[in-house]
Amino acid sequence: MLVDDQVPIEEFEGTEFPSPATVHMELRYVDRLLHIEGTVDADAKGVCDSCLDDVERHIHVDVDERLDPHSDRENDPFGESNVLAGNRLDLADLAQQLVLSDMPMGLRCSDECKGLCGICGANKNTGGCSCENDTENHGEPKMEDAAQ
Numbered sequence: 001m002l003v004d005d006q007v008p009i010e011e012f013e014g015t016e017f018p019s020p021a022t023v024h025m026e027l028r029y030v031d032r033l034l035h036i037e038g039t040v041d042a043d044a045k046g047v048c049d050s051c052l053d054d055v056e057r058h059i060h061v062d063v064d065e066r067l068d069p070h071s072d073r074e075n076d077p078f079g080e081s082n083v084l085a086g087n088r089l090d091l092a093d094l095a096q097q098l099v100l101s102d103m104p105m106g107l108r109c110s111d112e113c114k115g116l117c118g119i120c121g122a123n124k125n126t127g128g129c130s131c132e133n134d135t136e137n138h139g140e141p142k143m144e145d146a147a148q
C-alpha cells in the first residue's frame with residue numbers, strides 16, 4: 001500500500017510547522033510485521049536558541065520502521081507501535097513522532113551561531129557590538145604581562 005499524504009504537524013516547544021508535512025510511504029506486511037518505508041518532509045519554523053533570530057529548517061526523515069500490528073495502543077500505550085490504533089495506522093501521529101524525533105534538541109540558526117553578547121545583548125552574528133573587541137584589546141596583553 002502506497003501512502004502519499006499531507007499531514008499537519010502540531011506545534012512543539014515553540015517550533016511551528018506552518019505547512020503540512022509531505023509523507024511518502026510504502027506499507028507492507030512482512031512476517032506479520034508492518035514494514036513502513038519512505039520519507040517525511042516538513043518545514044519547521046522557530047527561534048534560534050542562541051541568538052533568538054527566526055529560524056526555518058527543513059526536516060527530512062528517512063523512514064524504515066517495523067511495527068507489530070498486534071500490539072496496539074491499548075495494550076502498550078508507550079510502545080513503539082502506539083501509532084497503530086487497532087489495525088489502522090495513525091499517519092498523523094506517526095509523521096509527528098518521526099518529525100519530532102529528527103528535530104535537533106535546540107533549534108539554532110546555524111552551527112556557527114555566535115549567539116547574543118552577554119554584556120550588551122547584541123546579536124554577534126551581525127557583528128553589532130564592540131564588547132568582544134574590548135576584551136581582546138585589554139584582556140590578553142595583561143595575561144602576557146603576567147607571564148613575563
Ligand SMILES: [Zn+2]
Pocket residue numbers: 048049050051052053108109110113114115
Ligand atoms: Zn542563532
Ligand SMILES: [Zn+2]
Pocket residue numbers: 117118119120121122129130131132
Ligand atoms: Zn556586546
